[in-house]
Amino acid sequence: MSFDHLSLISPLHDALREEGYKSPTPIQMEAIPEVLKQKDLLACAQTGTGKTAAFSLPLLQLLDQHKSKRKGIRSLILTPTRELAIQIGESISAYGKYLSLKHTVIFGGVSQLHQTNALRQGVDILVATPGRLLDLIQQGFIKLHQIEIFVLDEADRMLDMGFIHDVKKIIAKLPQKKQTLLFSATMPPEIQKLAQNLLHQPSIVAVTPPSSTVEKISQYLYFTNKSDKVKLLDHLLDEEDIGQALVFSRTKHGADRVVRVLDKKGHKAKAIHGNKSQNARQNALKDFKDGKIKVLVATDIAARGIDIDELELVINFDLPEIPETYVHRIGRTGRAGLSGKAISFCDGEQHKLLKDIEKLIGLRIEVVHDHPYPFEAQKAEESPSREKRKQPTRNKRYR
Numbered sequence: 001m002s003f004d005h006l007s008l009i010s011p012l013h014d015a016l017r018e019e020g021y022k023s024p025t026p027i028q029m030e031a032i033p034e035v036l037k038q039k040d041l042l043a044c045a046q047t048g049t050g051k052t053a054a055f056s057l058p059l060l061q062l063l064d065q066h067k068s069k070r071k072g073i074r075s076l077i078l079t080p081t082r083e084l085a086i087q088i089g090e091s092i093s094a095y096g097k098y099l100s101l102k103h104t105v106i107f108g109g110v111s112q113l114h115q116t117n118a119l120r121q122g123v124d125i126l127v128a129t130p131g132r133l134l135d136l137i138q139q140g141f142i143k144l145h146q147i148e149i150f151v152l153d154e155a156d157r158m159l160d161m162g163f164i165h166d167v168k169k170i171i172a173k174l175p176q177k178k179q180t181l182l183f184s185a186t187m188p189p190e191i192q193k194l195a196q197n198l199l200h201q202p203s204i205v206a207v208t209p210p211s212s213t214v215e216k217i218s219q220y221l222y223f224t225n226k227s228d229k230v231k232l233l234d235h236l237l238d239e240e241d242i243g244q245a246l247v248f249s250r251t252k253h254g255a256d257r258v259v260r261v262l263d264k265k266g267h268k269a270k271a272i273h274g275n276k277s278q279n280a281r282q283n284a285l286k287d288f289k290d291g292k293i294k295v296l297v298a299t300d301i302a303a304r305g306i307d308i309d310e311l312e313l314v315i316n317f318d319l320p321e322i323p324e325t326y327v328h329r330i331g332r333t334g335r336a337g338l339s340g341k342a343i344s345f346c347d348g349e350q351h352k353l354l355k356d357i358e359k360l361i362g363l364r365i366e367v368v369h370d371h372p373y374p375f376e377a378q379k380a381e382e383s384p385s386r387e388k389r390k391q392p393t394r395n396k397r398y399r
Contacts, residue, residue: 001023001024001029002022002023002024003016003021003022003023003024006024006028006029006032006033006057007033007036008032008057008058008061009061009064009065011064011096011098011099012057012060012061012095012096012098012099014098015094015095015096015097015098016057016095018097019094019095021053024050024053025049025050025053025054025207026049026207027043027045027049027050027051027054027205027207028050028051028053028054028057030205030207031043031051031054031055031058031205032054032057032058034203034205035054035055035058035059035062035179035181036058036061036062037203038062038179039179039201039202039203040179040180040181040199040200040201040202040203041055041180041181041182041199041202041203041204041205042182042195042199042202042203042204042205043055043181043182043183043184043204043205043206044184044185044186044187044205044206044207045183045185045205045206045207046185046207046327046328046331049207051153051183052087052088052091052153053091053095054183055077055151055153055181055183056077056088056091056092056095056096057095059075059077059125059149059151059181060092060095060096060099060101060125062148062149062179063075063101063124063125063148063149064099064100064101066148068146068148070146071122072143072145072146073123073124073125073126073142073143073144073146073147074124074125074146074147074148074149075124075125075126075147075148075149075150075151076126076128076144076147076149076150076151076170076174077125077126077127077128077151077153078128078129078130078133078150078151078152078153078158078167078170079127079128079129079153079154080129080130080153080154080157080158080161080163081107081129081157081161082107082108082109082129082278082281083281083285084153084154085105085106085107085127085128085129086105086107086282088105088127088153089103089104089105089127092125092127101124101125102121102122102123102124102125103123103124103125103126103127104118104119104123104125104126104127105127105128106119106126106127106128106129106132106133106136107128107129107132107278108129108131108132108135109277109278110278112132112135112136115132115136116136116141119136119141119142120141126142130158130163130166130167130170131163131166133170134166134169134170137170137173144170144173144174144175145173145175146175147174147175147178148178148179149178149179149180149181150171150174150178150179150180150181151180151181151182151183152167152180152181152182152183152198153183154183154184154185155167155182155183155184155191155194155195156184156185156186156187156188156191156324157185157328159188159190159191160322160325164190164194167194168194171198180198180199180200180202182194182195182198182199182202185324185327185328185331186324186327188324216339216340217330217333217339217340217341217342218339218340218341218342219330219341219342219343219344219363219365219366220341220342220343220344220365220366220367220368221343221344221346221354221365221366221367221368222343222344222345222346222367222368222371223346223347223367223369223374223375224345224346224347224371224373224374224375225347225348225373225375225376226347226348226349228373229317229318229345229347230257230258230261230262231372231373232345232371232372232373233247233258233262233315233317233345234261234262234265234267235371235372235373236315236343237262237265237267237294237295238265242312242313243294243312243313244288244291244293244294244295244296244311244312244313245294245295245296245312245313245314245315246288246295246296246298246311246313246314246315246332246333247295247296247297247298247314247315247317248297248298248299248300248314248315248316248317248318248320248329249271249273249297249298249299249317249318250299250317250318250320250321251299251318252271252273252274252275252299254317254318255271255272255273255297255298255299256271256273258271258297258317259271259295259297262295262297267294267295268292268293268294268295269293269294269295269296269297270284270287270288270293270295270296270297271284271296271297271298272284272285272296272297272298272299273298273299274299284296297317300320300325300328300329311332311333311340312333312340312341313333313340313341313342313343314329314330314332314333314340314341314342314343315342315343315344315345316329316330316342316343316344316345317345318345318350319344319345319346319350319353319354319357320353320357321353323353323356323357323359323360323361324360326344326357326360326361327360327361329342330342344365346375347375348375
């Protein structure tokens with residue numbers, strides 16, 4: 001199927017052609033027609049499935065077709081991180097380039113002056129993170145009483161990051177009559193409850209089962225000692241013919257330490273996490289996208305919203321404590337139908353985390369035994385039911 005079958009207006013088709021988009025993804029095929037019917041939508045879709053276009057394309061069309069003489073914000077897109085907010089803003093700019101709709105993006109961690117100046121000039125679409133949005137509402141810069149379309153993106157991440165109470169405060173300020181679109185990669189009970197209270201007779205779209213991993217991602221597991229993880233990472237970057245790698249660290253300080261060691265070993269690397277300034281994070285992300293650095297080391301909160309086409313490899317330097325986070329992490333690769341690879345390191349303290357992850361995804365991750373930094377107590381602690389296999393020759397180079 002092509003975008004021609006989705007009843008999109010010609011200015012959107014022209015923009016999509018210029019962006020090189022030919023065929024919609026499954027979430028776009030299912031969600032766009034429902035949104036164009038002006039129905040509420042509950043969508044369960046993993047990261048990397050094209051969900052930003054799934055809500056922004058029909059949103060732009062509806063706002064353009066139902067022009068309002070009233071001045072004020074007509075659509076609010078609420079998202080958990082500044083990186084994701086910026087990404088959504090860039091997508092709206094690209095898709096809506098031939099429309100007369102105005103938008104702006106607001107988030108914390110930077111001066112509000114540029115943001116408030118944009119708001120004074122008038123915007124149709126506001127992309128916002130919860131904290132800065134509530135702050136500017138309290139200061140009187142933003143009023144939400146004219147919202148026609150409300151998008152709650154990455155609802156489960158809002159919950160994980162402790163934003164759910166802020167989200168509920170914002171929802172209370174929205175008009176009762178509006179179209180609401182809720183997108184989430186997983187559907188924990190609290191998000192289901194929120195959806196029941198927020199949505200009115202919604203269309204339900206689920207392009208993949210909740211918490212399932214993308215099928216085209218090859219997953220590998222390395223048992224190693226905690227003290228040897230950086231050595232193993234350096235070994236993989238040296239010996240294996242891998243391109244760029246997005247590496248996940250559990251802590252901010254751990255991310256910085258990994259970068260320091262890799263730099264000494266001659267690998268160009270940068271870190272992004274909550275202690276980094278907005279400019280530093282954006283510069284690191286830009287250098288990674290431009291190929292100036294080989295490794296980007298990120299914490300989970302900072303990495304949500306990273307959208308890099310054709311990223312080949314994700315490495316879990318530390319296994320996440322929440323199993324669903326593993327799904328989010330490896331979803332950074334294998335995006336929009338492309339293949340990808342995910343490597344995870346597991347030390348002696350993380351076996352329970354590994355079991356929880358494998359239970360969630362419903363499979364045993366293939367173990368790579370043939371490497372120079374094996375876990376010392378591996379034979380004693382490894383599950384008897386896990387088959388020991390030598391790494392296949394075809395996997396030596398991660399291609």
